Amino acid sequence: MRKPTRRGVLGAALAAPFLAPPSRAQGLTPLRFILDWKAQGPHAWYYLAQSRGYFREAGLDVTIDQGEGSAAAVTRVMSGAYDAGFGDINAVIQNAAQRPGEQPVMVYLVYNRAPYAIIARADGPVRSLKDLEGRQLGAPAGSATARMFPALAARNGVDPAKVRMAAIQPNLVEQMLVQGQVDAIAQFSGTSYMNFVGMGRDPEKDFRWFFYSDMGLDQYSNGVLVSQALLRNRPEAVRGLVAAINRAIRDVAADPDAGIAELKRVEPLTDPAIEKRRMLYMLRAQMTTPETEALGLGDLDDRRLEGAMATVVQTYGLSRTPAASEVFRRDFLPAREARRLPALAG
Known part of the structure; x- marks a missing residue:
């Protein structure tokens, strides 16, 4: 039997497009962010970035909503309901091939190894x-x-x-x-x-x-993605969003209990023991890999991305293969040293 312990792991119908509503916080850019799933341990850093003021320091007024799936998050950003989100890069590839210029773009890869x-x-x-x-x-x-x-x-x-x-x-x-x-x-x-x-x-x-x-499918998975409108109209907001999330991920890796405490505050029914184990599982299994050791969290290998795109194009019989820049942009990443995970606590 295959055991999942290898490698040491344990709103509104549609919101208006970005920039439509004025920010309630003076001088801050409003931004709607959708998760891939219901709030769980691996989402703790988004809430921590909010509570510790990292988004505000970046000039952002971020609203975080829970999601209904990694591919669904891509669709919601693409529709204009959200400015950014946490979703699946393979769904980005598919949409980039079918509807170029409309697809969200990933700017920070979180799950280097697909779960x-x-x-x-x-x-x-x-x-x-x-x-x-x-x-x-x-x-x-x-x-x-x-x-x-x-x-x-x-x-x-x-x-x-x-x-x-x-x-x-x-x-x-x-x-x-x-x-x-x-x-x-x-x-x-x-x-x-x-x-x-x-x-x-x-x-x-x-x-x-x-x-x-x-079993032969070496794909990338979830990361932070942004809408074409946000990318085009507010690149400084994209840079600030990425920096804030990267900072919070490092904080949670160094102090998992702080992240789980914030998750518990947002979702009172959270089981801290279960969600801490889930978060550490993802940190160790999907976010700590030889590739992230070399490139830092958030980045990816271009050749591996090309292979992932070829797989998606072949599987769905798509008429075109998108350029890598249509799917992933590393322009907004902090320096590599700032994207190295500290030794995991807990």
Whole structure:
């Protein structure tokens, strides 16, 4: 059985486009930011950047809303509902190919190693990806993991047309797998791992894990993305946003309890023990890699990005391959030394 402990891991219908409403805070630029998911441990740094005044120091009045999936976050920014967000780079690639000039652009990569996984019950019928054919795979409607499943299937001889996809409410994904209502789920590993712990299950003994990154799909994943309007009209706001988030990530890595305390303040129902473990899981598994050691958090390898784009273009039969600059811009990154994670505490 594959265990997820390798590498030592544990509003309104549509808001007006950027610049439409005046800021309530004198002299600050208003900015709406959407997360990829409900508030969890790996979102603590966004709230910390807000509470410690890092956004304000950058001249920003940031409103943070929870999201409904990594791919959905890209769509919400692209629609003009949000100025920036935390979403999936592969969805950016797809939109850049299909609707060039409208797609958001990633300016700070957070998850250097994609946390995509197919998860099945250890006592269930899915013992290999091929076993998904003729069975039901569940995932939230806005899931980047589900969106990238056809690419995973193609790499592993699976016919995605033979896999029945079920859209599940975000809070019911793991529950439906445990209850046998679906045969497997497509989910972020850190999300499911800790949700299983919270349900009193043993993530390593009770489930089989099929990691995309171990099965021929070496994609990047989530990062900070901004709208074309923000990029064009307020580049200084983009620079300030990136600097504030980078600073807060380093703060939380050095003092995880401070980040979890802020998350608890924002979401009183937060289980601090569970969310701290989830946050450390993501820091160690997805954010600390040989590549981030070399390049610093936030940046990426251009050749690897080209390979990731080729995978998306081939999987979806897209008519064009976008230029790397349409997908990712490193212009706004702080100096490399400022993007090195400190030794993780906790």
